[in-house]
Amino acid sequence: MLSFKLRHEAVKLLETFEKASSFFSMLEAINSSFPAIDNYLIQIGEGGTIANNAMSQLRSHLLQLRNIVSQVNIREFYASLEEFQKNLHFAKESGLDDLNIIDGISKNIDIFAEKYEVFIGAYTPQSASPVITEARKLTSLLNGFKTALLFFESNLEEHYYEIENHKELSLLLPSTMSLNQFAIKLISIDTIYTELCSLLDISMSEYPLVISKIESGSLWAKVFGNSKIIELMVGFLNASASYVYHNYTKEGKLLAIPKKLDVIESVLEFTSKLERAGIDTSTTKEHISKAAISIVKELNTLLDGQAEITVNNTTHSIGEEVQKQLLEVGSPLKIEHLIEENL
Template sequence: MTAYELLDFYVEVLDKINELSPYTKELTNLSINIKLNQDKLVNIIYSDDFATNNGNIMNPFNAHKKGVITCMQNFLMEFDILKNHEKLVKVRNEIKYIFEKYPIISEDERLTITKLLDDYDKVTNTIYKYVKTRNNSIIVELLNEVSLTVIEFNSIAESYKNIKKFMLKTENKIDEKEEEKILELHFYDGYIDPQYFVLNIQSINKSYEVMCQIMSISLMDYPLKVVKIESGCFLSKLLGYKSVVDALAFLIKKITELMFNKFTFEGQVLRRKQILDLVKEDLEIQKKYKELGYEIDFGNEDIIKYHYQMVKSIGELIGKTTKIKINDEMHYLENNLKKKYLMESSVLLIEDSKEEKKLEQTTEKGD
């Protein structure tokens, strides 16, 4: 699937998903209004003075409980179950047609969107159940379903918007300059979801920008431009300043080798700090910079900071793939290592992010 076909698919799906926005807005408002009373109820229940025979406690308790029920009743006065159900059926049928129009879209992608529609159906059925029975205990079940569905909708819509925005921005005809060069990256994972798609592009672009800073290359004159993007097994062909592309491709290759080799021979996933230390000591990286006409001093604090930023961005990409082609060079893990590597990398990425956040908070307090 080409970048243009992928863009068309995302645009069509996003348009259909956005037809559910009014429904989502009504559910969000219901959740917010109920939560105001719900939080106060929780505060009362877990207070030290809570007792069912304490009038000072039970009077506000009953008032907020009644407030929850009132919110639900007001919602039902405005909410048209039949109209929203018909809208869901219409959107589901139209998205089914889009799937048929783009048969190459992965099964996981279809399931993600289908699950969102199924969850909307579940919410509608729960609302109908409440209307029939007026059983207030159903409100708790409904709130949980509403919360999950709204989060899911916002996540999918935001991912597709980011993809649409990026691809519309970069789909213009490329005017290649003599001092520019192509960087080709091919990730061979079976399924690239929208979030990972955006992460790939953002991480590569961030690393390119940092390398431009190191080499004092103007991003205004030589921004990273997209020549081609294909989904499925994610393929990107990017155009940038020649020496920056050469240095970046070499760094991606070295980090990939470090991470894959460490796991192959020792069964360990490298942390960001470990990768940075190995990069600083790697004579081949320093030699590459010299070949390109740059003297890099890893004793310089700014140089270390720049390389940490690239280690972070590139490490996130390599931590989520087991096979990558960098220009013409293939790097991969053996099949028996893939599942364990992806699982352990995922855990380590979360841990590294948490530690980094704690460090930032500590630094801010110190300042």
């Protein structure tokens, strides 16, 4: 899985820890109420009068557990526990759990829940002891896992560099592709940047398109370039993705943006975006027309074969149900080009 996706899943799971407040409140209440339990066990191991006194005190503590757990709403606790379990399952399905740590945590949550259910049905010292033991074990596991997630998320953290007149473009194309397809899409990104630099009369030597990060298999590219050009690229990518995915056909095709100037203007708002970037469009109409057609060709190339695209954290897709149908059919998601009239 791409580090972009891994970090996203790690962040979502960390948010799950925060949302499951009733579940963790119960664990904290149980654990914080028995800080001396290890000392009792040591004294019991010594035998004699000390052991007898320790057992009596421990039994008294166990009897108090009923009052402690009653401080947390039972319905909220179970709802919180179940939601946390569900989110753990989603994280595992996403590919975050290569070492099967989540499976171990889920099993321990189930064991704790079973012991807790027995306890609230009896409220005896005998049923309280396993609850405390499992709560301590589970808390240790969860704390370790959360620490690992924080470390993992921190090491995959995206770093943004503030350089005058520069911005970053992040483009994620999650569908797998061949080396040739990968290279073609990278070239499309560069071609769009080059065309726009020419239109805006921006020097490529002064503002080259610099690679910040690239990951393969799927394609995740982060590139760094002139802020005006990057803003235009982001706008055109978002607009083209919206158009193409909205025009998904029943035959399983993505409808390409036609290379006709009136359609390009309608879909991308090409001229108005250039004007906002400071271009006098009245004196460069021919240049704009040629650049528009070239850029649309590369935008179609980028979207070809992709059921989803993420541009600077904005995701566009044809929808989960359609993607599911495509997987069942097993056919590639190819872009359908219309027969275009002469311009």
